[in-house]
Amino acid sequence: MPQPGAQYTFGPANGGGDILHLENSQNQTIVWFDSNAALNNNNSGPVLLASFGGNPTASHGIAAEIFHQDFLNQAAAITSQTVYTVPANRTGFFRVIWLAKVTQVAQNSSVLGGGSAFQVTYTDGTDGTSLTTPSTAFSGNADNALTTQGSGEVMIYAASGSAIQVNFGYTSSGSPAMQYILHVRIEDL
Numbered sequence: 001m002p003q004p005g006a007q008y009t010f011g012p013a014n015g016g017g018d019i020l021h022l023e024n025s026q027n028q029t030i031v032w033f034d035s036n037a038a039l040n041n042n043n044s045g046p047v048l049l050a051s052f053g054g055n056p057t058a059s060h061g062i063a064a065e066i067f068h069q070d071f072l073n074q075a076a077a078i079t080s081q082t083v084y085t086v087p088a089n090r091t092g093f094f095r096v097i098w099l100a101k102v103t104q105v106a107q108n109s110s111v112l113g114g115g116s117a118f119q120v121t122y123t124d125g126t127d128g129t130s131l132t133t134p135s136t137a138f139s140g141n142a143d144n145a146l147t148t149q150g151s152g153e154v155m156i157y158a159a160s161g162s163a164i165q166v167n168f169g170y171t172s173s174g175s176p177a178m179q180y181i182l183h184v185r186i187e188d189l
Contacts, residue, residue, distance in 0.1 A: 006171050022157025033056065056169050066094075067186040075179050077114060077170040080121060084164045091125035091160045093189040099151035100168065100182045112141040112148050114169025118182075120154050123162035131156075132167070144178065 030038040067084040098118050103109070117137040124131050138150035158164055164186065
């Protein structure tokens, strides 16, 4: 773990190949990321950056994107799609970020997100209860136009070893049917 007085070098260091290089106050290398983005650690345990600029980081260190998927050319609802399984001993906060956009309008009408829009299903990290977040319906989603889009974020406290699933509603009338793209990102906080 970085010590008070550690040096943070961004760019070439440690012979020119490192991207991020951390040293303690005795100029001893503690941890570095090489040009292949591999983590190198002179400590015996995992590296956790507990503070940055004097401020504490998230409970698992720096918030990091741990999952991303782009659901392309969708023409149906997405139901209980497992997108990430929380690792063992990793109970904590996760931010699920999403953005959806119509990529093909329907012949008659459509509702991006249907009646339920975007929801996340997960197991609560406090008591193990299975939860589904409230619907994140958004205005303008029935415009049936290529300019129709919606986005948002959902905070969850998920149990280690549990699945995080996403749901996205869909309504379309006529042929061709409405198609959309759904971008999903998850950050470990």
